[in-house]
Amino acid sequence: MEKWLVILGIWAMCATCAVLFIRGATGGSGKREAVEKRTRPASRASAGDTRAALND
Known part of the structure; x- marks a missing residue:
């Protein structure tokens, strides 16, 4: 039994x-689409600028 x-x-x-x-x-996959829909374009653009500045 054991x-x-x-x-x-x-x-x-x-x-x-x-x-x-x-x-x-x-x-x-569903979570990523929901996050992308909530993110505003302005915040995405400024985040890209910040990453570019940090990489320089």
Whole structure:
């Protein structure tokens, strides 16, 4: 019985990791679009100028 609990625990951990990996790999695209829609063009332009100044 103890052996089956260990095997079941390993399978459960593998399944949980697979689910979390798949959710993490596919969840980022929607978030990026939402952030880009909220950002105003003026703030994006000034951030670019700041990065250019820092790189010089």
